[in-house]
Amino acid sequence: MQSVLNANLQAVTRTFSATDNGQHTTDSLCYIVDMLTKTHNKIIDFKNPKEVARIIDQTLLQPTATRDQVQKFCEEAVAMGFAALCVAPCWVALAARVAANSDVQVCSVAGFPLGFETLELKVKAGITALASGAHEIDYVVNLGAVKSGDYRSIEAEMRAMRSAAEKEVIKVILETGYLTQQEKRTLCQLAVDAGLDYVKTSTGFGPTGASVDDVQLLAECSRGFIKVKAAGGIRTLQNLEEMVVAGAHRIGTSAGREIIAQVKTGTES
Numbered sequence: 001m002q003s004v005l006n007a008n009l010q011a012v013t014r015t016f017s018a019t020d021n022g023q024h025t026t027d028s029l030c031y032i033v034d035m036l037t038k039t040h041n042k043i044i045d046f047k048n049p050k051e052v053a054r055i056i057d058q059t060l061l062q063p064t065a066t067r068d069q070v071q072k073f074c075e076e077a078v079a080m081g082f083a084a085l086c087v088a089p090c091w092v093a094l095a096a097r098v099a100a101n102s103d104v105q106v107c108s109v110a111g112f113p114l115g116f117e118t119l120e121l122k123v124k125a126g127i128t129a130l131a132s133g134a135h136e137i138d139y140v141v142n143l144g145a146v147k148s149g150d151y152r153s154i155e156a157e158m159r160a161m162r163s164a165a166e167k168e169v170i171k172v173i174l175e176t177g178y179l180t181q182q183e184k185r186t187l188c189q190l191a192v193d194a195g196l197d198y199v200k201t202s203t204g205f206g207p208t209g210a211s212v213d214d215v216q217l218l219a220e221c222s223r224g225f226i227k228v229k230a231a232g233g234i235r236t237l238q239n240l241e242e243m244v245v246a247g248a249h250r251i252g253t254s255a256g257r258e259i260i261a262q263v264k265t266g267t268e269s
Contacts, residue, residue: 049263059086074098089211096133107136113205114138136169158194169199177208188221202232209233214248219247238268
């Protein structure tokens with residue numbers, strides 16, 4: 001297994017660490033066919049607990065979480081039918097065993113929560129998590145490169161993560177609380193060009209969480225080519241509704257159980 005991981009890692013980083021004659025390249029033409037099948041947001045029935053659960057990535061990324069806590073968390077996430085359960089890389093294999101034979105996807109993270117790992121380390125983290133049973137990877141963009149205006153490195157990172165994951169789901173976390181409006185727009189366009197599956201607002205560990213304004217901006221910039229995940233500070237049904245109406249397709253939260261309870265009781269906060 002390790003030899004396969006190393007071969008994949010070397011192939012991906014060799015391909016995407018270099019640029020052709022220093023030129024910034026995009027593959028926008030490959031999206032022309034996709035224009036007929038854009039991903040539009042579907043407003044769900046907020047009174048239906050099953051529908052609400054199916055847009056939630058139930059998340060446990062606390063550094064002190066124990067094996068027993070993670071086991072219970074995963075069992076509960078599967079029983080409630082969330083879209084995905086998101087756990088730290090060290091717990092992916094356990095989560096995959098619990099979620100086997102269910103529709104709940106296993107999600108993990110790379111470059112989390114600060115994003116300053118090298119491209120090689122992020123790719124290796126993603127490949128290792130996928131090999132351990134993850135179906136989705138949420139990775140943090142290199143914020144230092146963004147602030148340096150080094151968008152060629154950002155593009156290379158996005159394309160490397162896309163290639164490493166093959167057909168599995170890749171979400172890039174922008175950590176919008178650190179970004180200008182123009183930086184958010186540029187990153188969203190690069191994510192579209194790289195063929196990523198989602199742009200995600202926040203880690204939940206940054207200066208701010210998800211905001212309606214940021215979700216609207218990302219939904220506008222993605223133009224339906226990729227989806228938007230809102231995360232950070234979403235703890236009530238009202239929060240969730242606001243994000244979905246603004247354009248979010250997926251909600252990252254550690255409060256999924258409480259939100260579903262609000263759906264069932266008809267309360268929003």
